[in-house]
Amino acid sequence: MSSNTSNEQVTDESVNETDGTSDGAIIETDISVDRGSSHTTGHTETIVRAEGLDVYYGDDQALDNVTIEIPEHRVTAMIGPSGCGKSTFLRSINRMNDRIPAARVDGGLHFRGKNVYDDDVDPVALRRTIGQVFQSPNPFPKSIYDNVAYGLRVQGKADGMDLDAAVERALRGAALWDEVKDQLNESGLDLSGGQQQRLCIARAIATDPEVILMDEPTSALDPVAASKIEDLINELVDEYTVIIVTHNMQQAARISDKTAVFLTGGELVEFDDTATIFEDPDDDRVENYITGKFG
């Protein structure tokens, strides 16, 4: 299998672009949960399961014995104070931590029952199945069309397929088609920030992943653009599973079905339905964090 595919390059570039500062936690005492969608009910399979997951950077432990079952076709939000390990957890799922020399992972991280850290798992193939969207929109310096087609071409799937149709499908899936259909040959870099982020989502879904990881995908965007991404996330879960890190607790309350609360030390303190986390959490520390008493 190729060791240098589009996602490999996407992540290379993205890693360099994710070092920006966060947008800061918005801590409010009154956070209403408004999931206005129908995908909050009914049974769903576990797609990602961590069991006793520890992650270290050198001697420093960033995640401590994390066990969690993340359901498919849902939005799962990761919240918690800065440095509590949210991004580390996200990177553990598609083995992006492999790229950090000091990072070491112990314990299990299963995707559909398969430990992704088994020797026979190809991390590049894994990242095709578990795509990622980053904090800062990072289109390639290519046309809109080529940004979306890139992954399919590098995977060798473009020959013999209707590439135009695939590009259109991905752009429609990212709610961008109507805005760009007459300028597909123009640079992706000429789009607005919000459009660029939706282009990155189109690029991620073009190769047909099952899971989309999002690390603060709206923190670099204005409120209107952020709201469009939130609407889009709500639609994406019909086809994909979305796992999102956000500093914005209102955003987690608005868009997620499940919420995981990490606290300092890399401990997953509570994981439950989003309404329960925000309205009736079990753990006092979660309540204190949600209500702004610490964090």
Ligand SMILES: Nc1ncnc2c1ncn2[C@@H]1O[C@H](COP(=O)(O)OP(=O)(O)OP(=O)(O)O)[C@@H](O)[C@H]1O
């Ligand atoms: N590449 C790295 N090398 C060494 N330590 C790291 C690295 N990345 C993260 N860490 C450390 O691991 C811990 C968890 O960091 P991580 O970025 O996962 O937290 P976070 O909750 O996502 O933080 P934030 O909300 O500020 O983005 C922190 O102490 C951080 O300093």
